[in-house]
Amino acid sequence: xxxxxxxxxLARACVAGGICAVSMxxxxxxxxxxxxxxxxxxxxxxxxxxxxxxxxxxxxxxxxVAVSAALAVVEPMGSGLGGGxxxxxxxxxxxxxxxxxxxxxxxxxxxxxxxxxxxxxVIPRASLDGPLAAAIPGEPAALAYIAARYGKLPxxxxxxxxxxxARSGFAVTARLQQLLKQRQKVFNPHxxxxxxxxxxxxxxxAMIRQPQLAETLEALSDHGRDGFYAGPVAERLIxxxxxxxxxxxxxxxxxxxVVERTPVRGTYLDVQVISAAPPSSGGVxxxxxxxxxxxxxxxxxxxxxxxxxxxxxxRRAYRDRALYLGDPDFVPIGVQQLxxxxxxxxxVASITDMATPSGDLGDDLAGGGADTTHFSVLxxxxxxxxxxxxxxxxxxxxxxxxxTGVLLNNEMDDFSSKPGVANVYGLVGGxxxxxxxxxxxxxxMTPTFLETDDSVAAxxxxxxxxxxxxxxxxxxDFAHGERDPAAMVERPRFHHQYLPDQIFFEPGALAPATLAxxxxxxxxxxxxxxxxxxxxxxVWDKQSGVVxxxxxxxxxxxAQVVALETREARRPPVDTARLSGLPHRSPDRTPLQxxxxxxxxxx
Ligand code: DON
Numbered sequence: 001x002x003x004x005x006x007x008x009x010l011a012r013a014c015v016a017g018g019i020c021a022v023s024m025x026x027x028x029x030x031x032x033x034x035x036x037x038x039x040x041x042x043x044x045x046x047x048x049x050x051x052x053x054x055x056x057x058x059x060x061x062x063x064x065v066a067v068s069a070a071l072a073v074v075e076p077m078g079s080g081l082g083g084g085x086x087x088x089x090x091x092x093x094x095x096x097x098x099x100x101x102x103x104x105x106x107x108x109x110x111x112x113x114x115x116x117x118x119x120x121x122v123i124p125r126a127s128l129d130g131p132l133a134a135a136i137p138g139e140p141a142a143l144a145y146i147a148a149r150y151g152k153l154p155x156x157x158x159x160x161x162x163x164x165x166a167r168s169g170f171a172v173t174a175r176l177q178q179l180l181k182q183r184q185k186v187f188n189p190h191x192x193x194x195x196x197x198x199x200x201x202x203x204x205x206a207m208i209r210q211p212q213l214a215e216t217l218e219a220l221s222d223h224g225r226d227g228f229y230a231g232p233v234a235e236r237l238i239x240x241x242x243x244x245x246x247x248x249x250x251x252x253x254x255x256x257x258v259v260e261r262t263p264v265r266g267t268y269l270d271v272q273v274i275s276a277a278p279p280s281s282g283g284v285x286x287x288x289x290x291x292x293x294x295x296x297x298x299x300x301x302x303x304x305x306x307x308x309x310x311x312x313x314x315r316r317a318y319r320d321r322a323l324y325l326g327d328p329d330f331v332p333i334g335v336q337q338l339x340x341x342x343x344x345x346x347x348v349a350s351i352t353d354m355a356t357p358s359g360d361l362g363d364d365l366a367g368g369g370a371d372t373t374h375f376s377v378l379x380x381x382x383x384x385x386x387x388x389x390x391x392x393x394x395x396x397x398x399x400x401x402x403x404t405g406v407l408l409n410n411e412m413d414d415f416s417s418k419p420g421v422a423n424v425y426g427l428v429g430g431x432x433x434x435x436x437x438x439x440x441x442x443x444x445m446t447p448t449f450l451e452t453d454d455s456v457a458a459x460x461x462x463x464x465x466x467x468x469x470x471x472x473x474x475x476x477d478f479a480h481g482e483r484d485p486a487a488m489v490e491r492p493r494f495h496h497q498y499l500p501d502q503i504f505f506e507p508g509a510l511a512p513a514t515l516a517x518x519x520x521x522x523x524x525x526x527x528x529x530x531x532x533x534x535x536x537x538x539v540w541d542k543q544s545g546v547v548x549x550x551x552x553x554x555x556x557x558x559a560q561v562v563a564l565e566t567r568e569a570r571r572p573p574v575d576t577a578r579l580s581g582l583p584h585r586s587p588d589r590t591p592l593q594x595x596x597x598x599x600x601x602x603x
Pocket of ligand 1: 442467
C-alpha cells in the first residue's frame with residue numbers, strides 16, 4: 001500500500017470509528033476527496049441508518065428514506081407508516097428546492113361536523129383516540145416517491161435497516177417508557193400486544209420486536225406504494241379500522257397521493273428562508289414573524305422589549321394561521337400577500353409598547369412535544385433534507401389494525417372540529433381548516449433551510465403549535481451570527497400563539513426581571529412544567545467546508561458528521577480532518593452516536 005493510500009485509509013478508519021483526531025496533509029493530486037455529510041435525528045439508530053446509507057453511496061434523499069423508516073420502528077410514539085409529514089428537499093445539482101407533502105388526508109366519508117354531538121358540541125377526545133381519529137397515512141407513499149424520484153438506491157436498500165430493527169427489536173429508552181406509561185390507556189389490544197407485551201410498560205432496555213411491522217415494511221420494500229395502499233396490507237388496514245368503528249374505505253388508500261409543492265420563501269436581513277408550504281402553516285407563519293421583526297434591531301434591544309416585540313409578532317402571525325390557513329387544494333390562500341414585506345409593515349403599525357390583547361385584533365372566531373419527529377440530512381454533494389414527520393399525539397390514535405404492526409395517527413385533531421373551539425394544542429381555526437373529505441389538516445410542522453452567502457442550515461423540531469416559534473428563535477440566532485447548532489438547539493424557548501392570550505416559556509427561559517418587564521407591558525406569562533421540543537439541526541459553512549450537527553439535549557437523539565469520499569467535492573478537499581464528539585448523556589450511547597459532532601478541517 002502506498003503511503004498516500006495508507007494515510008487516507010487511516011483517516012477513514014478514524015472517522016468510521018468515532019472520535020479521533022487526524023492531522024495529515026492530503027497530497028494535492030490524491031484522487032479520493034473527503035467532503036462532509038451529516039445526519040441529525042431523534043434516535044441514534046435512525047441516525048446510524050442514515051449514515052450507513054450515505055456511506056454506501058446513497059444521497060441525502062436515500063438517507064432520508066432510511067432515517068424515516070428507522071424512526072417509524074424505533075420511535076413509534078413520534079411518527080410512522082400510519083402517519084405523514086413534510087420533506088423539504090434541496091438538490092445541489094440544479095439548486096431545486098421542493099417540498100414533498102406526505103401529509104395525511106381526511107377519509108372520503110369524513111364530514112365537517114363528525115366530531116360534534118347532536119347539539120353541535122365537540123365530543124371530547126373523539127378526534128384524538130381510536131380509529132375515527134385517524135386520517136389516511138402519507139408517509140409510506142412519500143418514502144416510495146422520494147426513493148423513486150430523488151434517490152440513487154433501490155427503496156429496498158433504504159428500508160433494510162428499519163426492517164431489521166423491527167424484526168430483531170430495539171431497546172426501550174426512558175422517553176419511550178415514560179410515554180408508554182402516559183398513553184397506554186388508549187391502546188387497542190393489538191397495540192398493547194406489541195408495546196405492553198407483559199401487560200405493563202416494558203423495563204428500560206427491554207427489547208421491543210415488531211414482526212408484523214417488519215412484514216408491512218417488506219411489502220413496501222417489495223412493491224413500492226402498492227405494498228401499502230393496495231393488496232393484503234391495505235385489506236388489513238381497512239378491515240381493522242372498520243371493525244374498530246372507523247370510516248376508512250379502499251378508495252381512500254387507493255386515491256392517496258403525495259403532492260410536490262413549492263416551498264415558502266422569505267428573507268430576514270441577509271438570510272434566505274426556505275420553509276414548509278401549506279397545508280403546513282409553518283413557512284407562512286415563520287416568514288410573517290421574521291418580516292415583522294425586521295422592523296427592529298433586535299440584537300441591540302434589552303430583554304423585556306425584545307421579547308415583547310417577538311411575542312407581538314408571534315401573536316399576529318398565529319392569528320393569520322387561525323383565520324386564513326388550510327389545505328391549499330381546498331381553500332384559496334394568499335401566501336404571497338401574507339409573506340410580503342408590505343403586509344408585515346401594516347401588521348407592525350398596530351404594535352405598541354404594550355401587549356395588544358388578542359381579542360382586540362378583530363377576532364372573527366368564536367371562543368376562545370414529545371411526539372412527532374424531525375431529522376436533517378446533508379450529503380457530500382450538498383443535497384439536503386429537513387423533514388418533520390408525525391402521527392400527532394404520542395402513539396397517535398393508539399389504534400393498530402390487526403396484523404399490520406402499524407399504529408394509526410390522530411391527525412384529524414389538527415383540523416378545526418368547530419370554528420373557534422381549540423384542538424389539543426389550544427389552536428383555534430375557522431372554515432379554512434374545517435374538515436372535508438380528502439382534505440389535509442393544517443399543520444405547524446416547519447422543516448426549514450436557512451442560507452447566507454457563507455452558510456446553510458437545515459433544521460426543524462416537533463412540538464405541536466410551538467414548532468414554528470422554536471424554529472423562529474433558532475432562525476433569529478442564525479441570522480444574528482450564531483453558527484453553532486448545539487447552541488441553537490439548546491437555547492431556552494418561549495412562545496405565544498394568539499389564543500390563549502399568554503406567553504408560554506420553558507423553566508428559566510425568561511429571567512425574573514424580563515418577566516416583570518413583560519407583565520408591566522400587560523402580558524400574561526406562564527411557565528411550562530417541562531422543557532419542550534426536540535430540534536435536529538445541521539450547519540454547513542460553505543467557505544471552510546466545516547459541517548456541524550446537533551441533536552436537542554431535551555431528547556435522546558444523535559447527530560453525526562462523517563467524511564465521505566466524493567469525486568466532485570463540493571468544496572476544496574478537506575486537507576486534514578478532526579472528528580470530535582461532545583460527552584454522551586447516556587451510558588448506552590456509543591461514540592458514533594454522540595449528540596453533537598463537528599467535522600472540520602484543521603488549519
Ligand atoms: O402537524 C402538526 O402540526 C402536528 N400534528 C404536530 C404534532 C406535534 O408536533 C406533537 N409534538 N409534540
